[in-house]
Amino acid sequence: MSLPEPLIPKSLGDALKAKAGKNVVAIAGGTDILVKLHDRFDDPQPKLLILDHLKAIHKIAITKKEVTIGPLVTFSEIEKSDILKAHASQLTEAASLAGSTQIRNRATIGGNLANGSPAGDLISPLYVLGASLELSSSKSKRIVPIEEFFIGPGKTVLKSNELITAIKIPKLNNHGFFLRLATRRALAISKVSVAASLIIENKKIESIKIALGAVAPTVIRATRTEELLLGKALSPQVIADAASIIKEEARPIDDIRSNALYRKEMVGVLLKRGLEGILNG
Template identity: 40%
Template sequence: MKTNTKILTSEFEYLECPTLAEALNCLSKYNGKAKILAGGTDLLIKMKSGLLQCQYLIFVKKIEALNYLISDKKTLRIGPMINLRSIEKNEQVKAYYSALFEAVRSMAATSVKNMATIGGNLCNGSPAADTAPPLLVYGATLKLSSMRGDRIVPVEEFFLGPSQTVLESDELLTEICLPDLGDQVGSSFLKLGRVSADIAKINVAVCLNRNGKTVGNCRIAFGSVAPTPIRIPEAEEILKGQEMSDELIVKAAKAAAGLIKPITDKRSTNSYRQQVSKVILEEGIRSAWQRAGGEL
């Protein structure tokens, strides 16, 4: 029997919280029985398909305290309820956090980006989440809040598995913080999908600092190649402290391709993902290096 994706398949109580305090109170009160609704571009699809049920649905997108994008010199603080289109249009994101800008630009149609939030993209826990690899290579941190208090979690520790994160049932993501990346820095994001703006078959982000002709700090992260978005430290170490060259790029990309463990699913095969990972990582490293002011 086909699922009617135009209706919600189970009853629930809808709660609209205008303040953060009220939202946290509701999460505490209905601990384990409630789900958070922001843009709804992922959550409502799951509910209509019968893949997810809840007794209470807490709408938080109108909470002003969670909807912001604040720059302090080169650091960036992002409220989780800000929509993806607002991030895409931000000049500091475009100029300094290129990988995040490119990731958001690659996601969905403009109408969807006007609804979808960065918090939802992360908390959905998808291995293919496009905002995750850029935040991984930037060393971003996440603030998780509850009535019990706040805790800061590196984005690298946030994902546990498909649709699984470290968020407790009474917690809410309340801030994403991107640090100052330093001088002579460049970053890039690339993705392959079945069609434009589709969910990624594979995506990759690179961020590196340049010290003259050599690579300083370097981070590489993939999505859709493991149960969670992941970094590839072995490939990073190949680049760090070395003089940049085409040969070095090929060496690092080949090593990364041998380390990932993608699966075959309805979007792609594991062998395809493994083969193209080398190609898109090579392109990503070159782009990041050139944005850092380097030449090849």
């Protein structure tokens, strides 16, 4: 069964109009959707809406208050961005660890979000950075905090007539990390990942967000661990206590990539490693 002729809009406005049509599937880098379509035999087949030439949503911009990332920005561009290295090091780190060079050159941040996998590597960094997403249709625009975007594995609040048109991150002077474990260094999806963002003043943790990937139906915040760390100075004992509590916050499953027990243990190990990195400068 062959696919119908793809739609190739000239502008974002045309793309949004086209997305209002029936059975239209957006394609950015194609690294997730082409794999999925390969296994689909629906009749009629979806119409592909090709986005990757839309320059208006393929850039990184900074203002006094926030950084805006276009959904078509690729993992490679995130990894190399000086703006993001300065304001969202968790995100640049996550982008650098994903896939392979070929995948990173095609895969986009918008595709990572819309695909909705709890193992998507850019999602937990965006949680701890307090990102919000601009979702647009041809008729309206809404801003959704990232923690309200995902409703289950592969499920989001994105409507069939909408596209993600921007990802916004408030500018914070934060310390942070993103660490992940996968079967191999390259070309393997995360079994578990931990991202954190901390604001430390006079050695005390004034603000902290921790998010866990691949250990629940969606990326989750580790709020009990955050509460334990808030107001404390990092020390080997405080880090050990946090690493012990965070294991109880993960709700992993056994699947082809790993088992629940190992994932719980590794969440603690990764948090300890990340916090020790900050403690030791």
